[in-house]
Amino acid sequence: xKVSIIPERCIACGLCQxxxxxxxxxxxxxxxxxxxxxxxxTFSDDPxxxxxxxxxxxxxxxxx
Numbered sequence: 001x002k003v004s005i006i007p008e009r010c011i012a013c014g015l016c017q018x019x020x021x022x023x024x025x026x027x028x029x030x031x032x033x034x035x036x037x038x039x040x041x042t043f044s045d046d047p048x049x050x051x052x053x054x055x056x057x058x059x060x061x062x063x064x
Contacts, residue, residue, distance in 0.1 A: 001042070001049070001063055001064075002040060002043075002063070002064040003042075003043060003049060003063060003064070004039060004040045004062045004063075005031055005033070005061060006059070006060050006061075006062065007031060007032070007039070007060065009058040009059060009060035011057070011060075012028070012030055012031075013057060014029075015052070015055055015057070016053075016056055016060075016061060018052075019048050019049070019051045019052035020046065020049045020051075020052045022034055022041075022043065022046075031061070040064070050063075
């Protein structure tokens with residue numbers, strides 16, 4: 001599955017990282033992937049990542 005980040009939508013609530021450690025935050029608290037500056041990353045199916053995407057209140061995380 002491919003996950004995309006839309007940083008302009010992020011409100012730095014921290015919810016996504018509570019579901020999966022693949023998410024991290026920059027110095028301003030805006031979402032990023034833990035080991036990359038890319039805004040898109042492919043993962044094997046992971047229910048925790050799926051839950052993080054579903055629970056994002058601003059839809060800053062998208063499944064492609």
